[in-house]
Amino acid sequence: MDWLGFALAVLLVEITPGPNMAWLVSLTLADGRRAGLLATAGVAIGLALNAALSSLGLSALLVNFPAIGTWVGVGAGLMMLWLAWRGWQATTDSSSAVVAGRATHRVLWAGVVINLLNVKAALFFLTVVPRFLSGPDPPLREILLLGLISVGVATLVHLSLVLGAGRLRDVLTRPDRVGPVRRVLALGMVVVACWFFYSALG
Template sequence: MIDPLVDWAGFALAVLLVEVTPGPNMAWLVTLTLSEGRGAGLKAVAGVALGLAVNAALSVIAASLILAQGPALTTAVSVLAAAMMVWLALEAWRDAGESSPTATPRRSGERHALAGFAINVLNPKSALFLITVMPQFVADGRPTMEQGLVLGAVSVGIATAIHGALVLAAEHARVALMAESRARIVRRVLALAMLGVAAWFLTKAFA
C-alpha cells in the first residue's frame, strides 16, 4: 500500500535531478565500460549500488535520531536541505570538473565492484543529501524508520537504474554526457531546477 503521508513523486524527482547531473560515478562507469567492456561496468554498478544501499540505511538511522530531538531541529533540517540543493546547484553550474574521467578512480578485474562499494559507502554527499532532503517529502517532516528505508530504496533504485542504463549504452552516453558543449548546458539547466527545489525547502522551513 502506498503511504499517503509521503510525496513519493516529489522525492523521486529530487533524486533524479541529482543523479542525472554528470558526476564521478557516471564518468567512471562510462569510461570503465568503454575501456574494459560491459561486464566490468556491470560489476562496478553492483558495487556502487551496494555502497549506496549501506550509506542510505545508515543515513536513515542518523536522520531518525536527529529528527526525534524536536521541531526546532526539523526546521533546521529543512534549511540544511535547501543549502544542500544550493550547493549541488552551484557545483553543477560551475562544471567543476567532477565528470572528468581523469578525476575518477580506476581499478582492474574483480576489484571494480569493491571500488564502487567503497567509494559510495563512505560518500558524505550521498549521506547528507538523504538526511536533509528525505524529511522534506514526509507530511510531518519526521519519517519513520520504515518510511526512511523505503525512501532510501527509491533513491538507490533510481541511481542504479541510471548507472545501469549508462553501462548498457556507454558509447552513446559518453557522447551525450562527456562532450563539453552539451555537458555545460545540461548542468546549468539542472542547476536552475535544483535552486527551485531549494527555494521550496526554505518556504517549508519558515511556513
C-alpha cells in the first residue's frame, strides 16, 4: 500500500481551489475563526462518513443516482445566498456577532451534509483509492487507513486556510472597515453560491 503517494495525491487535490475552500475562507472572514473551525469540523466529519460509506461500497449510490448530489449542491448554493444576504445586512460589530452566534451550529451541519453527499469525493474514493492499495482484494483496514489519510490531509489544508483567514480578519474588521468589508464578503458568498450551482448543475 502506497500511503505516502496517496497522501501526496490528496494534497494536490486539496490545494486546488474548490467550493469547500472558498466557503471556509469566506465564512471565516465574515463570521470569525470559531465559525470557520466549526465548519472545518463539519467538513471533516462529512468526508470521514463519505470515506466509510465508500469502503462499504455504498457511495456507489451517489454515482449511480447523481440527482442526490445535484440537489445537495443546489441546497448548498441556496445556503450561500442566505449567508450572503445575512452578511450584507449585518454591517456593525454587534449585529454580526449576534448573527454569527446563532449560525455556528448551522455551518457545522452544513459542512457534514454537503460532504457526506459529495459525489466528487465518492468518485475519488471509488476511482483513485484502488490504485494505492496492496492488491485487488485488500483488507478493509487498508481502505479505512487511506480514508483517514485523506480526511487528515484535507483537514490540515482547511485548518491552515481558516487560521490564515482568521488572522486577516483581525486586520479587516477595524470599526471603520466593518461595513464595506462585510459587503465585499457578501458578494464573495454570492460567487461561492454560483460555484456550488455550477458544480451541481454543470
